[in-house]
Amino acid sequence: MSDTANVFSDAIVDHAVIREAGVALAAESRRFADRGWMPGTAGNLSVTLARDPLWLAVTASGLDKGELKPTDVVIVDEQGEWTPDAGLPFAQPSAEAGLHARIAAVTGAGAVIHVHALAAVRSGHHWPNGVVLHDLEMLKGIGHSAHDERVVIPVVKNHQDMVILGDAFERAYRPATEAIAEVPALIVADHGIYAWGRDLRQARWHLELTEALLQIVLATKV
Numbered sequence: 001m002s003d004t005a006n007v008f009s010d011a012i013v014d015h016a017v018i019r020e021a022g023v024a025l026a027a028e029s030r031r032f033a034d035r036g037w038m039p040g041t042a043g044n045l046s047v048t049l050a051r052d053p054l055w056l057a058v059t060a061s062g063l064d065k066g067e068l069k070p071t072d073v074v075i076v077d078e079q080g081e082w083t084p085d086a087g088l089p090f091a092q093p094s095a096e097a098g099l100h101a102r103i104a105a106v107t108g109a110g111a112v113i114h115v116h117a118l119a120a121v122r123s124g125h126h127w128p129n130g131v132v133l134h135d136l137e138m139l140k141g142i143g144h145s146a147h148d149e150r151v152v153i154p155v156v157k158n159h160q161d162m163v164i165l166g167d168a169f170e171r172a173y174r175p176a177t178e179a180i181a182e183v184p185a186l187i188v189a190d191h192g193i194y195a196w197g198r199d200l201r202q203a204r205w206h207l208e209l210t211e212a213l214l215q216i217v218l219a220t221k222v
């Protein structure tokens with residue numbers, strides 16, 4: 001019997017779904033810790049389990065993100081708060097779960113990843129009003145045109161209150177139009193970057209490509 005069986009034995013939500021989310025979040029977290037983007041306990045991840053009401057499986061707070069176990073997940077509601085309705089015992093969700101929930105609610109994302117990657121933090125210092133990207137082939141990887149589009153990665157001020165941070169995200173977010181895709185990333189100044197997608201894999205692609213684009217604009221700035 002696995003170590004998750006007891007923890008989830010009274011869960012109202014589907015045990016297998018939570019187990020699958022925990023396995024996936026731990027694996028992704030390890031990947032980013034190995035890259036140096038989640039040093040120590042930095043960073044957090046979530047996947048959307050349900051939409052009505054909104055429930056996310058988010059990483060637990062304050063743990064070594066390179067050593068998460070499949071049981072180190074917490075089910076939170078649309079405020080990012082632990083919900084008793086999921087039937088799991090209390091565990092402290094990520095301090096940033098509220099922003100994950102807001103991003104998932106506003107964008108429809110199936111997964112959100114937050115890391116403390118260097119180029120994102122440096123870019124936020126250099127361009128506090130947003131980072132302009134253009135004429136870069138990798139823009140196609142975040143849904144944009146490589147040549148005739150000017151894409152702005154929004155930058156918002158850091159805050160410890162996730163409602164204030166969520167409001168800042170909503171003001172900065174530009175949803176997709178028929179002509180232009182959304183920008184699936186947000187820089188939080190002096191802190192790190194959030195990226196999202198329909199699932200963890202696409203969120204990872206968006207994160208890796210955005211961080212690579214930011215490395216290029218930093219390396220080529222005059």
Ligand SMILES: CSCCC(=O)C(=O)COP(=O)(O)O
Pocket residue numbers: 040041042043044059060061062063093094095096114
């Ligand atoms: C050690 S970094 C400070 C907290 C933070 O920014 C972070 O990403 C991790 O917070 P969590 O509550 O998810 O462990």
Ligand SMILES: [Zn+2]
Pocket residue numbers: 042043044096114115116191192
């Ligand atoms: Zn953080």
